Amino acid sequence: MSVTLPVPDADVLARRAAIVAALRSIVPGEGVIDGEREMRPYESDGLTAYRQLPMVVVLPETTGQVAAVLGFCHAEGIRVVPRGAGTSLSGGALPLSDAVLLGMGKFKRIREIDFDNRCVVVEPGVTNLAVSQAVESRGFYYAPDPSSQIACTIGGNIAENSGGVHCLKYGMTTNNVLGCEMVLMTGEVIRLGGRHLDAGGYDLLGIVTGSEGLLGVVTEITVRILKKPEVARAVLVGFNSSEDAGTCVASIIGAGIIPGGMEMMDKPAIHAAEDFVHAGYPLDVEALLIVELDGPQAEVDHLLARVESIAAECGAVVCRASNSEQERLLFWAGRKAAFPAVGRISPDYYCMDGTIPRAQLPLVLARMREMSETYGLRVANVFHAGDGNLHPLILYDANIPGELDRAEAFGSDILRLCVEVGGVLTGEHGVGVEKRDLMPDMFTQVDLDQQQRLKCAFDEKGLLNPGKVFPTLHRCAELGRMHVHHGQTAFPDIPRF
Amino acid sequence: MTTLTPRDSKDVEEAVRWALGHGKTLDIIGAGTKRGIGRPTQTDATLDLSGLSGITLYEPEELVLSAQAGTPLSEIEAAVAARGQELAFEPPDYGALLGHTRGGTIGGLLAANLSGPRRLKSGAARDHFLGFTAVSGRGETFKSGGRVVKNVTGYDLCKLMAGSWGTLAVMTGVTIKVLPRAETEATIILHGLDGGVAARAMAAAMGSSCDVSGAAHLPAGLADRISGIAARDAVTALRLEGVMPSVVHRRQMLMDILKPFGAASVVDADASRTLWRAIRDVTPFAMQAAMDERALWRISAAPMQGPQVGRVLADEAGAETLYDWAGGLVWALLPSSADAGQEIVRRAVAANGGHATLVRAPAALRAAVDVFEPQAAGVATLSARIKAGFDPNRILNPGRMYTGI
Numbered sequence: 001m002s003v004t005l006p007v008p009d010a011d012v013l014a015r016r017a018a019i020v021a022a023l024r025s026i027v028p029g030e031g032v033i034d035g036e037r038e039m040r041p042y043e044s045d046g047l048t049a050y051r052q053l054p055m056v057v058v059l060p061e062t063t064g065q066v067a068a069v070l071g072f073c074h075a076e077g078i079r080v081v082p083r084g085a086g087t088s089l090s091g092g093a094l095p096l097s098d099a100v101l102l103g104m105g106k107f108k109r110i111r112e113i114d115f116d117n118r119c120v121v122v123e124p125g126v127t128n129l130a131v132s133q134a135v136e137s138r139g140f141y142y143a144p145d146p147s148s149q150i151a152c153t154i155g156g157n158i159a160e161n162s163g164g165v166h167c168l169k170y171g172m173t174t175n176n177v178l179g180c181e182m183v184l185m186t187g188e189v190i191r192l193g194g195r196h197l198d199a200g201g202y203d204l205l206g207i208v209t210g211s212e213g214l215l216g217v218v219t220e221i222t223v224r225i226l227k228k229p230e231v232a233r234a235v236l237v238g239f240n241s242s243e244d245a246g247t248c249v250a251s252i253i254g255a256g257i258i259p260g261g262m263e264m265m266d267k268p269a270i271h272a273a274e275d276f277v278h279a280g281y282p283l284d285v286e287a288l289l290i291v292e293l294d295g296p297q298a299e300v301d302h303l304l305a306r307v308e309s310i311a312a313e314c315g316a317v318v319c320r321a322s323n324s325e326q327e328r329l330l331f332w333a334g335r336k337a338a339f340p341a342v343g344r345i346s347p348d349y350y351c352m353d354g355t356i357p358r359a360q361l362p363l364v365l366a367r368m369r370e371m372s373e374t375y376g377l378r379v380a381n382v383f384h385a386g387d388g389n390l391h392p393l394i395l396y397d398a399n400i401p402g403e404l405d406r407a408e409a410f411g412s413d414i415l416r417l418c419v420e421v422g423g424v425l426t427g428e429h430g431v432g433v434e435k436r437d438l439m440p441d442m443f444t445q446v447d448l449d450q451q452q453r454l455k456c457a458f459d460e461k462g463l464l465n466p467g468k469v470f471p472t473l474h475r476c477a478e479l480g481r482m483h484v485h486h487g488q489t490a491f492p493d494i495p496r497f
Numbered sequence: 498m499t500t501l502t503p504r505d506s507k508d509v510e511e512a513v514r515w516a517l518g519h520g521k522t523l524d525i526i527g528a529g530t531k532r533g534i535g536r537p538t539q540t541d542a543t544l545d546l547s548g549l550s551g552i553t554l555y556e557p558e559e560l561v562l563s564a565q566a567g568t569p570l571s572e573i574e575a576a577v578a579a580r581g582q583e584l585a586f587e588p589p590d591y592g593a594l595l596g597h598t599r600g601g602t603i604g605g606l607l608a609a610n611l612s613g614p615r616r617l618k619s620g621a622a623r624d625h626f627l628g629f630t631a632v633s634g635r636g637e638t639f640k641s642g643g644r645v646v647k648n649v650t651g652y653d654l655c656k657l658m659a660g661s662w663g664t665l666a667v668m669t670g671v672t673i674k675v676l677p678r679a680e681t682e683a684t685i686i687l688h689g690l691d692g693g694v695a696a697r698a699m700a701a702a703m704g705s706s707c708d709v710s711g712a713a714h715l716p717a718g719l720a721d722r723i724s725g726i727a728a729r730d731a732v733t734a735l736r737l738e739g740v741m742p743s744v745v746h747r748r749q750m751l752m753d754i755l756k757p758f759g760a761a762s763v764v765d766a767d768a769s770r771t772l773w774r775a776i777r778d779v780t781p782f783a784m785q786a787a788m789d790e791r792a793l794w795r796i797s798a799a800p801m802q803g804p805q806v807g808r809v810l811a812d813e814a815g816a817e818t819l820y821d822w823a824g825g826l827v828w829a830l831l832p833s834s835a836d837a838g839q840e841i842v843r844r845a846v847a848a849n850g851g852h853a854t855l856v857r858a859p860a861a862l863r864a865a866v867d868v869f870e871p872q873a874a875g876v877a878t879l880s881a882r883i884k885a886g887f888d889p890n891r892i893l894n895p896g897r898m899y900t901g902i
Contacts (some may be wrong), residue, residue, distance in 0.1 A: 001767050018587055069561065069575055080542075086601055096601055108531075115704060116557050116700050116799050116800070116801045117700075117799045117800055118700075118702075118703060118704065118800075118804075119799075129684050139706070140577050161649045161653070163647060163649075167647065168646070168647075171620065171624065172647070172649075172793060174624075174653065174656070175620050175624045184875070184879075188875050189875075190873065190875040190876055192875070192876070193877075194595075194850045195799035195802075195850060195852060196797040196798050196802075196825060196851040196852065197616060197617070197621065197797050197822060197825055197826075198610060198623070198660070198775075198797055199660060199874070200797070200852030200853075200854070200869055201660075201869055201870065201872050201876070201880055201898060201899070202657060202660065202880050203610070203623060203656045203657060203659060203660050203661075203884060204651060204876065204880075205656075205657075205878060206623060206656025206657065206659070207653055207654070207657050209653065210649050210652070210653050210655075210722045211652055212729055227703075227704055227705055227706050228706065229706060229708075230706045244649075246555075250558040250559075252559065252560050253557075253677075254557060254558045256581050256582075256677030256678070256680070257677070258676065258677060275534065292716065293707060295706075295739075295743060296706065296707075296708075296743055296746045296747055296750070297745055297746070298745070299739060299742060299743030299746065301742060302740055302742045302743065303740065306554030309698075318677070355643070355645040355647050355648055356644075356645065357555070357559050357644065357645060358558070358559055359559065359563075361559070365783030384647070386558070387645070387646045387647040388645050388646065388647065389647045389861070402730065405687070405818070422643075422644055422645070423643065423645050424643040424645055424650045425647045425650045427645075427647040427648060427649065428647065429649075431649075431650060431651065432651055432743075435650075439650075439651065442643075442650060442651075443651065444639070444640075445639070445755040446639050447639045447640055447641065447651075448641040448651075449639075450633060450637070450641075450654075450886075450887070451641070451651050451652050451654070453887065454652055454654070454657070454883060454886060456882075456886060457877065457879060457882035457883045457886050458882075459887070469651065479886075480689035480885070480886070480889065482517075482889055486537070495501055495503075495508065495512050495515050
């Protein structure tokens with residue numbers, strides 16, 4: 001484990017017993033957990049390479065309790081780490097040894113379904129899939145569908161601005177949220193948005209979404225729901241090179257087609273998935289695309305024919321469209337099981353999440369192959385091809401001394417490469433602790449300081465989820481200081497350009 | 498008044514530092530087409546960004562376009578149209594509404610977070626805003642976001658800049674998402690519905706698999722003012738866009754769904770484009786004379802609540818109304834009055850949820866009433882703290898949105 005967390009506050013640790021007692025007076029019964037064995041399940045999230053026991057776990061059930069816990073921690077100077085289902089792949093919910101872990105799992109109610117206004121009001125501990133299931137009887141669904149949707153919660157989706165395989169066409173969480181109730185670190189409860197569109201003033205909902213638990217704790221969320229498309233069909237397209245596959249993706253979009261989903265896998269990923277799921281993937285191709293079209297039958301059939309002809313022009317060696325819902329789901333089963341499939345061929349794997357301009361794909365894949373040799377670690381690639389979001393899976397064995405460190409170094413090199421070619425460090429998994437120290441590769445200190453000033457507006461004491469996203473913590477007073485003062489400016493006259 | 502006309506981002510930084518150093522306030526403008534919206538500001542100098550113009554990157558197959566903030570929107574729209582693409586949030590042109598014929602800039606559009614009828618399907622300007630470079634009120638150049646369509650690295654400051662009306666930072670360059678333009682379109686029209694029934698018809702259409710990309714209701718007398726429609730009674734319009742076989746298929750589907758709401762007619766692609774451009778630009782409420790003193794409000798509400806807000810304003814204040822976004826966007830034109838109708842508009846919105854912005858009124862009234870929706874105390878405090886983090890000396894468009902912001 002190579003990540004440095006904020007130095008624990010010895011004074012807080014010394015007061016642990018009193019803090020636990022105070023929390024018990026706010027959340028009675030089994031809502032406060034302080035035994036080491038009982039806290040063990042909370043020691044890490046989906047990024048299991050990093051583990052840390054929290055000081056104490058609190059599981060509130062009401063907004064009032066959340067407000068009281070945060071208000072108490074704010075007054076006492078105690079750090080707080082919020083947590084949904086703990087499926088973050090970037091260590092966003094990694095506990096701190098001197099912090100209260102605030103688990104939102106008991107907020108499980110769907111409060112209201114409003115079909116007329118096409119929205120649902122849920123508590124943050126409701127799983128992503130449960131929202132779709134609650135409205136499916138009327139043919140509706142909630143569009144963002146991260147692969148962890150069985151387990152991940154809407155609260156966590158807000159924190160991470162979660163995407164999924166359909167987000168090129170239907171957007172990420174931020175494009176599908178209408179409002180929320182949230183508790184600030186001071187314990188103050190505010191409401192943002194509602195069932196209407198857009199903000200009346202600053203778009204605070206827009207910055208809270210994807211803020212990785214650093215700005216507040218959401219206690220109620222209103223999301224938009226959509227009517228399900230009439231039909232969906234998928235087509236498997238195999239290529240002899242990733243360049244051909246990349247050209248095909250560009251040509252499909254260039255032709256004005258935005259598929260519901262467009263995924264790419266490289267040879268190692270294809271083989272791992274096929275061995276695991278038997279989806280019928282061709283094994284003799286270098287790259288495989290799954291292109292899904294959804295909408296009315298007439299549209300899907302029309303566009304599918306166009307995609308097939310574009311694929312042929314781009315040198316596809318295999319092209320097979322699904323002819324039944326069962327077959328479509330089988331095509332996806334392989335892709336959706338790609339991570340566990342890779343887990344079968346390697347003791348451990350490390351999943352990366354950069355986004356690149358798609359045209360850079362051949363270069364990035366070639367450089368990744370070179371790095372793979374340099375580091376002596378295999379890599380399999382799955383790729384949200386439509387939006388350029390790359391998920392390299394680095395295969396390693398944590399039991400071999402040094403391999404985890406090499407895997408991390410390899411991963412960091414991949415992300416730096418993404419930035420170098422015009423992309424970004426993370427497309428959907430978040431910065432968390434994992435990519436925190438790479439932020440200076442993408443942002444200048446001025447950029448990062450400006451982002452932290454936003455944090456200061458919400459949490460001046462820096463108590464909420466510290467050690468995540470930003471590589472260095474600054475005091476808000478220091479960030480607020482102005483460096484240009486009257487009389488000291490280098491620009492005495494009106495600028496003449 | 499002094500006007501500063503920077504040629505590049507470095508000049509912008511210098512201008513802001515000059516203002517900081519001398520305690521001067523700046524009015525930030527692109528083409529100045531939306532100056533009539535918001536609280537009138539009294540600033541020491543104008544920072545005119547029209548010199549920062551030009552598309553700097555356009556990659557149709559990556560669905561991204563970058564441009565300097567002062568680039569005319571028309572230039573961007575022409576460039577993407579040439580490649581069969583568009584800005585899917587359907588940027589409106591409020592020229593007629595505000596009584597001028599100039600076109601705006603991409604920076605001004607994003608700063609105001611404006612979007613047209615397709616908002617309800619494709620999102621607002623905020624949803625297509627991928628990255629920017631800006632100079633804060635601290636005189637520092639910073640960037641956020643990127644030039645790829647999927648990115649969660651750091652706080653999403655694009656959302657904050659969208660709709661901040663130049664009160665936080667001066668944007669110098671922006672990157673937006675562009676999308677393929679639909680091959681064709683058609684509009685189905687229902688006649689003679691009242692607002693409440695129209696909301697139900699639009700809800701039925703939006704709740705179907707027809708993928709409706711525009712849903713608007715024009716009460717009797719309004720459609721008359723749009724060329725090519727010439728209907729005396731109320732018109733409820735539902736737009737379908739896509740490839741021809743799909744539009745044909747969905748047209749039939751939608752006609753079947755809408756049967757309970759009476760006879761429907763179909764408008765072909767050309768007339769449909771004309772109709773939706775008029776709805777987008779709210780031309781039925783165009784400024785009639787330089788001294789048009791009626792107050793025009795733009796109200797965002799839940800779709801089923803919009804017509805309720807509209808009915809209150811019509812019954813109690815004699816407002817004319819127009820509904821877009823399936824009822825969720827209410828345009829209300831109120832007769833001239835001492836408070837621009839603020840009291841009743843705020844009351845109607847508070848009872849139904851949502852927010853209202855006074856888009857057009859004489860300057861004296863805009864200075865006297867709350868132009869933007871008043872905020873709850875907690876949110877107002879947060880907004881003021883955010884402003885202080887970006888522009889501590891309040892030199893950028895001070896007071897444009899709220900007192901102290």
